[in-house]
Structure formats: structure tokens, C-alpha cells
Amino acid sequence: MFTQFVQQFGVTTCGTMVWGWHGRTLSSGVHHPQYGDCWLRLLAAPKAKAGGKLWDGPRLAAERFDGRVHKAQMYASVPHVLDDFAYLAELSRAITEPVCSEEPVLREEPALPDRWWASLQTDLDTVAHGTSDRVAVRQEWINRVVPQFLNVEPPQIRHWAVAHGDLHPANLTAGTPYLLDWEGFGLAPVGYDQALLTAYSCLVPGFVKKVRDIFPVLQNEDGRAALLVVIADLLQSASRGDHPELAPALHELARTAI
Structure with a gap:
């Protein structure tokens, strides 16, 4: 075919x-x-x-x-x-630039210039201000998975925005950056993309700090809620065999968001 x-x-x-x-x-x-x-x-x-x-x-x-x-x-x-x-x-x-990581989980901190972060900020803002009837994350799913994997009350999301939906280091090129693989874009909690990038990078504390410094949304109520959602998501994936080595660091990250 x-x-x-x-x-x-x-x-x-x-x-x-x-x-x-x-x-x-x-x-x-x-x-x-x-x-x-x-x-x-x-x-x-x-x-x-x-x-x-x-x-x-x-x-x-x-x-x-x-x-x-x-x-x-x-x-x-x-x-x-x-x-x-x-x-x-x-x-x-065809996008020929190398990606930040060959796998979704970041293992080593890439050297990224300020213009890289500025471009990513601009693009995520553009996406978030877009419109779509597609849904990437549902409140009903949050209500079920967050208590199951974090043993806390699920956040009730007040603010939703369009998200790329799969923003991990393997979907970002190290040059421009280009955002790759848009299969899952749609409405998600505000700060979802930034939270997902943080969670997939939790083995590299220096990169996590940089993400949090660049994206203030991660410091407010919306961002903390989004972080709990993506941590629960990755813990669910880890329970199914996808990157189980992330679990301890994800639980530690969750303590900063509760």
C-alpha cells in the first residue's frame, strides 16, 4: 500500500x-x-x-x-x-533538524539558546489562543485517574485552552524549534503542554527549572492543576510498562504541585 x-x-x-x-x-x-x-x-x-x-x-x-x-x-x-x-x-x-531527545523521556540537558525558548513560548501562546472542538483531555478522565495514581482529589479544571497535546522532547527539534506530531492536539487544561514537557524531563532537574522559569503558568493554580493531570497520565502509562523508571521522579514532582 x-x-x-x-x-x-x-x-x-x-x-x-x-x-x-x-x-x-x-x-x-x-x-x-x-x-x-x-x-x-x-x-x-x-x-x-x-x-x-x-x-x-x-x-x-x-x-x-x-x-x-x-x-x-x-x-x-x-x-x-x-x-x-x-x-x-x-x-x-521534511523536517531535518535533530530532535531534543531520541525518546520522549529526557535523559541529558540539551544546550538551547534563549531564542529557542522565545520561539517555543510564542508558538504555544498561538496554539493556546486558537479554537477547536477537539478534546485532548476530559474532566471525567481527570476525575478517575488523578485519585487512582496520586491519591489526591482531582483538580476541577476552570480554564481550558487548545494544546499540542504531546509536547515532549522527542517532538521538539533542537534548532528552530519545530513542533512535531500533532495527532493529539485539542482542548486541555491551561498549562498542559508546559506541564507535559516538565514531567517528561523530570530526570533532568536543570531542564525542569528552566521550563518553570520560562513558563510562569506552572507557578499558578492552573499550572499546578495541569501538572497533576500529566503526572497522573504518565504514572498510568508507567503502570502499563511505558517508562516505569519515571515513577519515583514523577511522585516527587507531584509533591511540588499538591
Whole structure:
């Protein structure tokens, strides 16, 4: 199927095939005669499960934020159904800058200039002031997961804003920075992106301090609530085998937000 879309888009492959999370996507660098170096991503799912937040996220994010924030411009998004499976092929600008971390969890502090932080501030502000009917985090989920994993009363979120929704060091390039992987964007507690970046970086105290210094929202009630939400989220993931080594540091971080 990937070869079919290579032919349909009129591109030539020029990189190694890369499987995404749990084999849900297959991607490769390609070259387009008009757009130059691009990234072709193929998403597949059983036909009955196609659609929804993760399916539509990159396309809808492109409609709202291409040209407004630093992200890969999307050139085309083409669905296809074959028998019992649905496919979605997306052709986007290739981003060649290295990421801050090869995995979501930050292990070493990257050397990032002031302009990097200023650009990230501006882009997150632009996203937060956008509009969307997509929901990244629900109060009902918060009510269930925060008490389960932190043994505290769940925060009742008063202020919501659009968030990237998956802002960890592997989704930020170390140069511009570009914000990658927009599948999960939508409404979330104010400060959610900044809190998520903090939680994924909790093994590197110097970076956490820098994030907190740059983003004052983390010091107020909204930011502390968002931090509890993302900590509970990552503890839930850790209980399922995703980065369990984070758990002690996440519990320590939670004590600063309660």
C-alpha cells in the first residue's frame, strides 16, 4: 500500500522506512518534484476503527496552524479504503533538524539558546489562543485517574485552552524549534503542554527549572492543576510498562504541585 501512495503522489523514496508506535504508521523520507524533500506517512486501521482524534489530528492541525507556528507544512492528505482496512496517507514538508531527545523521556540537558525558548513560548501562546472542538483531555478522565495514581482529589479544571497535546522532547527539534506530531492536539487544561514537557524531563532537574522559569503558568493554580493531570497520565502509562523508571521522579514532582 505504501508503494501505491508513492506512485499516487509522484514521489521517490529517499530514506529508510520507519514504523510508528505499535506499528500503526509507516513513514519514509521522499522527494517531490515540486515540494522537494518531504515526509510520507501512512496510517492504517481496521475500517471500523478509522477516524476520530488520532486519525484527523494532523490534517486539522494543518488547517489551523500551518504558517502560524513552526510545524511541518502538510501538502496533501489522502484517505483510501481497501477491503476491511482504512488508510490515510499524508505528505508533509521534511523536517531535518535533530530532535531534543531520541525518546520522549529526557535523559541529558540539551544546550538551547534563549531564542529557542522565545520561539517555543510564542508558538504555544498561538496554539493556546486558537479554537477547536477537539478534546485532548476530559474532566471525567481527570476525575478517575488523578485519585487512582496520586491519591489526591482531582483538580476541577476552570480554564481550558487548545494544546499540542504531546509536547515532549522527542517532538521538539533542537534548532528552530519545530513542533512535531500533532495527532493529539485539542482542548486541555491551561498549562498542559508546559506541564507535559516538565514531567517528561523530570530526570533532568536543570531542564525542569528552566521550563518553570520560562513558563510562569506552572507557578499558578492552573499550572499546578495541569501538572497533576500529566503526572497522573504518565504514572498510568508507567503502570502499563511505558517508562516505569519515571515513577519515583514523577511522585516527587507531584509533591511540588499538591
